[in-house]
Amino acid sequence: MLKKSSLMLMVIFIIGVLAACNSGATNENADGQTEEQTDDTEENTENNGESDESDQTEEPDAEGTEDEDVNDESEENQEPVYYIDEETAAIHPIDDADENVVLLTIDDAPDEYALEMAETLQEKDAKAIFFVNGHFIEDEEGQKALKTIHEMGFPIGNHTYSHPVIPEIPEDEQTEEIVSLNDKIEEIIGERPQFFRAPHGANSDHSREVVEEEGMVLMNWTYGFDYFEEYQDADKLKEALISGEAPEIDINYSLLQPGANILMHDREWTNEALGDVIDGLREQGYVMADPTLIETLE
Missing domain, CATH: 3.20.20.370 (Glycoside hydrolase/deacetylase)
Structure with missing residues (x-):
C-alpha cells in the first residue's frame, strides 16, 4: 500500500511540474508576441505621425508656391493698355x-x-x-x-x-x-x-x-x-x-x-x-x- 501511494504521489508531482513548465512557456510566447506587436504599433504610429506632419508642412508651401506662380504669371502676362x-x-x-x-x-x-x-x-x-x-x-x-x-x-x-x-x-x-x-x-x-x-x-x-x-x-x-x-x-x-x-x-x-x-x-x-x-x-x-x-x- 505504501509503495503504491508513494508511486502515485510521484506521478502527480511530475505531472504538476510538467504542467507548470508548459504554462510558463505559453506565457513567455504570449508576452513576446505582445511586445513585438506593441513595437510595430508604436513604429506605425510614429511613421503615421511623421507622414501627417510632413503632409501638413508641405501643403502650405505648395499653396504658397502656387500663389507666387500665379502672381508672377499675372505680371508677366499683363495685357498692354x-x-x-x-x-x-x-x-x-x-x-x-x-x-x-x-x-x-x-x-x-x-x-x-x-x-x-x-x-x-x-x-x-x-x-x-x-x-x-x-x-x-x-x-x-x-x-x-x-x-x-x-x-x-x-x-x-x-x-x-x-x-x-x-x-x-x-x-x-x-x-x-x-x-x-x-x-x-x-x-x-x-x-x-x-x-x-x-x-x-x-x-x-x-x-x-x-x-x-x-x-x-x-x-x-x-x-x-x-x-x-x-x-x-x-x-x-x-x-x-x-x-x-x-x-x-x-x-x-x-x-x-x-x-x-x-x-x-x-x-x-x-x-x-x-x-x-x-x-x-x-x-x-x-x-x-x-x-x-x-x-x-x-
Missing part, C-alpha cells in the same frame, strides 16, 4: 485706360547723369524709357550703369550704336548700327530692347524694316527742348517741359496734351530739372505712363 502711334509718336489708351498720361523718355544714356535720373524717377515713383547709345556701354562703367538702370525696373531702348544720321549712311551700316547694339544690350542685361528711337528722329525705309525685323516699336517724340541752346538751363527747361511751350524757339503754344511723348537727354540741366518736371506735370493732372504697359511687337 497703351500703344504708340507711329505717325505722331503719341501714346494712346487701349479701351478704357487713363487718357491723361504722358510718356517720359531719356536719350543718349548712360552718359554722365543717367543713374541720377533713374534714382530721381524711382524716388518720384515715375517710369521712363532709357534709350541707349552703344558707345556709352563699351567700358565696364557704362555696362554697370546700364545693368543698374535695368535692374531698377526701367525699360531699355535702342538709340543706335554710334548715333549717326541714319539716312546718310549705307543700308548695311544702318543694319549694323541697330542690330549690333541689340546684341550688346542683350549681352549685358539678358534682354533685347523692345523700343527704337533714331538719332535726330531721322529714319529710312531700310531702318524701319530692320526695326520691325528686330521686333521693336519705332517711336519719335511729340516735344522736347533740352537739346536747344536756349533751354540748356534747368529753370528754363523745367518751365518749358511743364508748360509745353518754348517761346525762345518760337513755340508759343502748348505741345503738352494727353499722350505726349516727352523727349529728354542725359544732360546736366535735364537731370537738375527732372524732379520738378515730374511734380509739375502731376499738378496738372497727368500720370507718368508705365512703358511696360505699352503694346509691343513681341
